[in-house]
Amino acid sequence: MLIYHFFKDLVDIKINYEIGKKTWFGTGGKTKILLVINNLKSLKFLLKLVPKSQPIFLLGAGSNVIVRDGGINGITVKLGKDFxxxxxxxxxxxxxxGSAAKDLDISRFCYENSIGNFEFLRGIPGTLGGNIKMNAGCFGSSISDELISCRIIDRKGNIKKLLKEDLRFDYRFSSIPGDSIVLDAKFKAVTKNKRIIQQMLKKISDERILSQPINSRTGGSTFKNTPTESAWKLIDKINFRGKVLGGAKVSDLHTNFLINSGNANSLDLELLGEEIKSKVKKKYNINLDWELIRVGQFKKI
Ligand SMILES: Cc1cc2nc3c(=O)[nH]c(=O)nc-3n(C[C@H](O)[C@H](O)[C@H](O)COP(=O)(O)OP(=O)(O)OC[C@H]3O[C@@H](n4cnc5c(N)ncnc54)[C@H](O)[C@@H]3O)c2cc1C
Structure with missing residues (x-):
């Protein structure tokens, strides 16, 4: 009976699912199991059911992820409706x-309700859960700015409410534990004039069109900026603008963005990234840190 309720509430269970194709890069292999989970009850049940030794990867909108070509040899979870x-x-x-709410929908909702300080989400194609995990931000704002608290669930199915003060946020970093899933979060709603919000949304949208390859298959920033220099500048200085490796390319528009130019596999993207890292290290003795999350196995040849 319990099992029946669990499966009834799960929207979808897919076996050997082409998860890489669902990421923004559109590259990479399959996941052994994909579970799209629609409500908290099912998620709790699943976490209690799956042995702790079995890793679970939580995929948001896949806008900051490279799934390797050998795929994910385990369970991938996507959160659905209630989230x-x-x-x-x-x-x-x-x-x-909810953590599966899309950034674009959040920025629209805030505009419609005259809530300010979420305009920056117009420029980020993720979900709230991914934003919190990555402490996503742009145009001088980040997701932690107006955060009051968030709820997470751990691998034992225990739910915890964390206040902003309980967490550490830094540039593209949050202290959300690696094996926990963000469920939802509460934010301060600061009232702002709708016209001002609209102007900001337009500014962000226009600037993005000019400065980012938003119509390409990309994963956003490849590397974190260093304390002293932007990653894109370092990549420009090693003359990698437009550099091609297999089907992967450094964007002509924004050198910290890698692009799948049509037939890339994840290895092309990762090797191009590693080549950048090693050139920057050699020339400037600077270690670039990957911002992109890389998951799964390399393909066996
Ligand atoms: C065109 C483009 C522009 C971008 N511009 C920006 C930008 O300006 N600023 C910026 O910060 N980022 C930017 N990004 C990167 C990306 O959109 C952000 O990092 C975003 O927050 C990722 O959200 P996601 O839902 O896609 O997460 P995913 O890419 O699916 O996952 C990223 C990480 O978050 C984890 N995660 C996802 N959901 C949850 C959850 N509910 N609980 C726990 N962990 C979770 C995943 O396991 C993974 O480790 C850009 C990406 C693209 C493609």
Whole structure:
């Protein structure tokens, strides 16, 4: 009976699913099992059921991920319906957002309700869970700015509420434990004039079109900026603008963006990234850190 309820509530179970194709890069292999989970009850059940030795990879919108060509030899989870809520608790000036809510939907919702300081999400194609995990940000804002608290669930199925003060956020870093899943989060809702929000949204959208290859298969920033220099500048200085390796290419528009120019596999992307790292290290003695999350196995030849 319990099993019946669990499966009924799961939207989808897919075996040997082409998960790489679902990432922004559109490269990489299959996952042995994909579970699209629609509600908390099912997620809790799953976490209690799966042995802790079995890794679970949580995929958001796949906008910062390279899935390696050998695929994910285990379970990939995507959060569905119930995790997409965006609620405005007006009396308390709080927004409560589910971790699968898309950035574009959050920025639209905030605009419609005259809530400011979420305009920057117009420029990021992820989900709230990925944003919190990565402490995503741009145009001088980041997701932790207005955060009050978030709820996470651990591998034993225990739910914990964490206040912003309980967490550490840094540039593209959060201290969300590696094996925990972000469920939802509450943010301060700061009222702002709709016209000002709209101007900001337009500015961000225009600047993105000019400066990022948003219509290409990409994964956003490949490397984190260093404390002293932007990654894109270092990549430019080693003359890698437009550099090609197999089907992978350094974007002509933004050198910290790698592109799948049509027939890339994940190895092409990763090797091009490693070549950049080694050239920058050799020339400037600087270690570039990957911002892209790389998961899965290399393909056996
Ligand atoms: C065109 C383009 C532009 C971009 N511009 C920016 C930018 O300006 N600023 C910026 O910061 N980023 C940018 N990115 C990168 C990316 O959009 C962000 O990192 C985003 O926050 C990732 O969210 P996601 O849902 O796609 O996460 P994914 O890429 O699917 O996953 C990223 C990581 O987050 C984890 N994760 C996802 N959901 C959860 C969850 N619910 N709980 C726990 N862990 C989770 C995953 O396991 C993985 O480790 C850009 C990407 C693209 C393609």
């Amino acid at each position: 997409k809520k965006i609620d405005y608790i007006k009396g308390r000036k709080i927004i409560d957002i």
